[in-house]
Amino acid sequence: MRDVRYARATAFASGDVRLRHRMHRGHVLGVVLLLLCAFWTATGAATATPAQASPQAADDTSQAAHLADRLRANPVYVTDQLPREIPHSTAPDFARLAKRTGVPTYVLVLPGQSTTNGDALLGAVHDRLGRDGLYVLVDYMGVTNAVAFGVRAPAADAETAALYELPYDAGPLRSFERFAEVVAQGGEKAAARAEAAREKYGSDGGEEPEQLYIGPADRENQSFLTGILVVGVPLLMLLLTAFVRRWRRRLPSARAAKPGSTKPRAAASRVPRGAVAGVALLTAVAIALTAWLTFDQTTSSAARTPTAADLSARVERVAARLKQDPVYTDPESPQVLDAGEKDRLRDRISEFGRSRSGGPVFVFVVPQMYEDESAGDPYVFAEAVHAKVGKDGVYVVADPLEGGISVVSYGLRLDNNHLLFDLPDSISDGDDSGESGESDGYRLSERLDRLMTFLDKTPRTDAPNSPDPDLKPEPIESHALRPLFSGDFWPGLLVGAFAALLVFAIVAGVLGIVGAVLRRRNPAPLPTAALPFEAPTDPSTAYLRRTAQTELSELARMFTEDQVPNPVGAGAEPLADIRAWDCFDSAMLLVDGDIDALADDDVDPASLVAVIVLARAGRAAFTGDTNNLCCGLNPLHGPAVSRHHLRVSGPAETVRRRLLPVCQPCRETAIVEPSTVHTLRMTLPPGQGGQGDGERMPYEEATGPLPAVRNGIPQLIDKVREFVSVR
Known part of the structure; x- marks a missing residue:
């Protein structure tokens, strides 16, 4: 506008000059006055236009001109101010991705605060560059703005898709890759994709894309968990397998043979010794392999590790300009100092250099961010610039994005402590009243002028001094994650062992309680020596059923142990082997091969007693006891020790004496009383095997095979088989 108005004013003035030669001499004065008015109007218009323009517009124009020059040399420009996040050396990667869009693409990778209006900046750069294409602005988070000039490209939809589809840790390179991918799909597909991403991940969708990277703390947690599982799970398997195996053997419900079968389980079906240990070892290997495949992350960030050239690029750029001019403003950032303010600052610097105990002053208006080479520390940056410039003096770092000012003196007689601790906040941090801010450049020109006054009044020292020369930037954080099997993996092994023991203790306690309840409901068989004292004379049907189920289940369990009797009697104890098998087989015949049938009413009391006697005889045969006789007074008393003449009638009945086998307690009673x-x-209680009139009856009067027990176990076995075959 300024050039247009100036051209119009000049043309107008030139026209009047030509007209003057054709006019009458009498009108010379009027023409001169007219020319003076035209000149005044043109001059006023030319000077008024920049005064009325906003500072931001002027800044964008200067910033845009510099960026346009960079894009003219290369369509992809990556700033040197973000080496910790976007090293300058990644420019070829951005250029490679830019070719995928299918249209001329110009990429600017700048700090996020370089402009407050990205679209306006891209428009200004396009006007300066004069080339149509897709203009993209990228910061350390990803694509922030994209505008298409003179080409058909779904810039807005691609920007939306890249914003919503990727998590916040995707990084700028991946964000631009997604942007280029969507642009290449065309307008219709890009619009649909943007709408789908907005619905799924927008404020109404409620979903968040899954993060792509984990931090060092997450890797330590993964290692710790892996260590716990690698040791804890196999150890728990070993402990619980052995414990549960023993626990199940003691359970009444686990002592029975397989329902519906009269044959015991073969010993060959048992798990081979060492198999559990092998499975536990394979489990540990499987857990380790699964963890290694699942926790396969190798880096904690999308940021590339910068090279030495990336870290020194900005310092070298600033130092090279300071060698030519003591005032340097970063051309990539909004311009907060105009030409007049720079000239006044140079004059103040010259005055300070000529003053007593003064010296050179270098002012560089450069952003200070955590992503830069000095990690946002202005004193570290000043130290690096001083080393490159190679001249002593006062180094002033002014941040055009945040407004901060930092000062440090090298080799001058200025008190650095005074500069560091006594610098007024109104100079170092600006006006906190809210009247100053980014819109007016944080009044850096005014504050730098006050800084020069402050330097004039700074106390002098007896000798030149400098700050600590060992000031170093924060080390470049390595984004490589530690190996999975390191760090907290080793403590995890120990914790895994303790966790396995703790879980085992809890499970063992619970199973112990369950086992106690089950054993109380289904008690284990009584020892043989205790039978004469515990067995009732007038047992109830419930007692007989419970005892028969317990005894037969225990015999069936013994057949599942390693030493199964040989049915053909070819073992070391052939008679005992045959006896055990015959007793088990006969007892199972009485229950039709199903131990659970003992809980039904189909088995009469006499058969229940026969099952009890046979089961006990079979269990005794396992220990080598093949005694054929049991107590004739009460078969539930167990083995007989001798035969004795007994009076089996009551005092009011006809005397009846019989020669019966008796156990030791019954024999003593027969002798003493x-x-x-x-x-x-x-x-026996009333039932199918006795009389049905509701009265109890002596067991030897019952129908069925039970009365044969007085003659011995073999006779009882024969009677059972005969009874079952007839039945």
């Missing part, structure tokens, strides 16, 4: 022997004779 023979008149009371009849009270020891077992009677």
